[in-house]
Amino acid sequence: MSVVAAAPSESAEPPATSPARRGSLAWRPHLPVAVIALALATYVTSGLWFDPANRGLTENLGDQAFFEWVLGYGVYTLGHGADPFYTWMLNAPVGVNLAANTSITVYSTLFSPLTFLAGPQVTFVTILTLNLAASGFAWYLFLRRYLVGNQTAATLGGLFCGFAPGFVSHANGHLNWTAGWIAPVVLWWVLKLREPGKWLLHGVVLGLLVAVGFSIAAEGLFFTALACGVFVLVWSLAPATRAEARAAAPRVLAALGVTAVQAGLLLAYPLYMHFAGPHTFTGTGFNQAHYAEDVGAYVEYPNRSLAGYAGLGSKLAPNATEETSYFGVPLMVLAVVAVVFLWRRAAPGRRSTLAALSTVAVIFMVLSWGPQLRIFKTETGFKLPYEALRDLPLFDSALPARLALVVAVVIGILLALLADRLLSESLPVRTGALWTAVFAVALVPLIPMPVRTSLRSPEPAFIADGIWRDYVSDNGVMTALPFATTDTADGQRWQAYTMARAGKQFRIPGGYFLGPGGPDGVGQIGASPRNTDWLFFQAAYYGTLVAVDDFDRLRARQDFAYWGVEAVFLPDEITGSHTGLFRSAVETTARDLLGEPQRVGGVLLWRIRPGVDPVDRNSSG
Structure with a gap:
C-alpha cells in the first residue's frame, strides 16, 4: 500500500479532541x-x-458452510501441522489453494479453541x-x-x-x-x-x-x-x-x-x-x-x-x-x-x-x-x-x-x-x-432487521457419533450425496464438523471453493463435474431421474477410482443452499447406480471397492 498519510488539517481548525485525550483514550465513556x-x-x-x-x-447456506469448513480446518491445521494455505481435504485428489480463497486464516487459528469445544x-x-x-x-x-x-x-x-x-x-x-x-x-x-x-x-x-x-x-x-x-x-x-x-x-x-x-x-x-x-x-x-x-x-x-x-x-x-x-x-x-x-x-x-x-x-x-x-x-x-x-x-x-x-x-x-x-x-x-x-x-x-434463518438438515449420527470411522481409512475419501457444491453444501459441513473434533479424518471430492478450470484460464466455482457427481447433482437440484445403464456404472467405477472414494452415504435429510433438494430422486439414482445400501447411523451407506461394479458389490450386502 503506497499512500502519503495525512489527517484533516488541524492547523486550519481546532483539534476535535484535547491533547491529553489524544494521548490516552478514557475508555469508560x-x-x-x-x-x-x-x-x-x-x-x-x-x-x-x-x-x-x-x-x-x-x-446463503453455501457461504456459511464454506466458512464453517474453514473454521473446522483451523483445528485440523493445528492438530496435524497441515498447510493453512493449501489443503488436500477438499477436491480429492487434487486439493485446493486456500490462499486464493477467503480462508480467514487469522480467525480460523485464533478461534480454534472455541471451534474445538463448541x-x-x-x-x-x-x-x-x-x-x-x-x-x-x-x-x-x-x-x-x-x-x-x-x-x-x-x-x-x-x-x-x-x-x-x-x-x-x-x-x-x-x-x-x-x-x-x-x-x-x-x-x-x-x-x-x-x-x-x-x-x-x-x-x-x-x-x-x-x-x-x-x-x-x-x-x-x-x-x-x-x-x-x-x-x-x-x-x-x-x-x-x-x-x-x-x-x-x-x-x-x-x-x-x-x-x-x-x-x-x-x-x-x-x-x-x-x-x-x-x-x-x-x-x-x-x-x-x-x-x-x-x-x-x-x-x-x-x-x-x-x-x-x-x-x-x-x-x-x-x-x-x-x-x-x-x-x-x-x-x-x-x-x-x-x-x-x-x-x-x-x-x-x-x-x-x-x-x-x-x-x-x-x-x-x-x-x-x-x-x-x-x-x-x-x-x-x-x-x-x-x-x-x-x-x-x-x-x-x-x-x-x-x-x-x-x-x-x-x-x-x-x-x-x-x-x-x-x-x-x-x-x-x-x-x-x-x-x-x-x-x-x-x-x-x-434500521436493520435480523438476518433470515431456517432449519437445515441435522448432523446425522453417522457423522456425529464417529460411526463413519469404521468404513473409511484414515485420510481416505468419502462423500455425502449429493456431492458437495455451492448449492449442495451438506457434505462439506459434515467434514467440517469432524475436522473440528480432531482425530481421524476423511477427505471429500469436489466441494465449494474457487479454483482453476473456467473459460480462458480464469477461475470457477468448485471442481469441474464428472459424470457421476453430475448425475447426483441433477437428481438433487432438479429432481431429474435418468435411466442408469451399464455405461453410467462404468463411468461411476472410473470416477470413484479417480477420486479414491471408499464410501458414499445419503442422510435422511438434505438441505440446499438456495432451494429445496429432491432427496427421493437422489436415493433412486443411488440405488440404480450403486445397488442396495446398508442402513447405519441415520444414513444409507454404500461401500466402494476399487475394480468392483457398484451394483454387483452392493447386491451382495
Missing part, C-alpha cells in the same frame, strides 16, 4: 457505545444464536456477531479520535458505518466482508505515520495490521488502500493542506517502507501461494457484470430493514447477500446536503477533507456500477470506467458492487460531521426539531 454495538450485532444475528447447530442463513457453527455466529459489533465501535473510535468532538455524532456515524445496509446484507454468510473494523484500524495507523519520531514503530504496527487484514479480507483491504490513496491524493493537492502534506511526506514514506518490509515478510508465503502457487487462477468464478450495482439501487431500500419489512424493499441486487448500497432517496439527499452545509461553514483545511471525501464517494459509486451502466434493470450498453479496469491485477478478482461499501462509509462520516456541527451550534428549537426529523426520515427506514 466509550463502553456504552461498545455495548450498543454488541447488542445491535446480536440482534442482527439473533436467528442463528437461537440454535447454532441446526439453523442456517436462509439466503463446533464451527458456534464459532461462525460468534465471529459474525463480533465482526459487526467491532466494525461499528472501531469506526466510532476513529471518528471520535480524528474528525468529531461530540460523542453522539461519533456514535451515529460509527454505527452507520458498521451497520450500513451493505454490511448487514453481507451478514448473510460473509465473515470477510462483515469485518468492517479492518478499515478504521488500518486508517488509524496510516494517519499515525505522520507523527514525528515514531515512524519506525508505526510502520511495523501498520505492517502487522496489513498482514492481518489480508488474511481476513484481502478484497476489503484492497478497497481500503484504494480509497485511502484517492483521499490522500486529493487532500494533498488541495491548496490549504498542500504544505502540511509536503512536510509529512518524508516521515510517511519512510514508515511505509517499513510497512512494506514487515508485511512482505509476514505475507511472503501466502502471497506466493495466492499468485503463483499450485492450482491458482486469475479472476473469479463470478461474473463482474452481474455483480455490479444498479444505479437505481442507491435510491431503493434494502429488504432486511424497517422499510423492507414495510414492503418497500427492492430486487435490484444480484442476491440478498449483495445489497451493497440501498440507501434510499432521503439519505442520498441528506448526504449531498451535508456536503453543501459543511462546505459553507468550513475552514479551508476542513474543506480539503470534504473535497477528498466527496471525490472518494463519487469515484467508488461510479466504479460500483461495473463495466456497463444499468438503470432499474435496464441495460443501457453504455460502457463505464470499470470496463478499463476489470482485467487488471486485483481488479480482476474484485466484484464491483462491493465498492459501494466504501460509499456507505463516506456517508457515515458525513453524517457524523454534520451531526457534530449541528450539535455544536445553538440552534433554535424549531430548527433543531427540523434537523432531527430530517435525520429520522433518512435513517429510521434503514
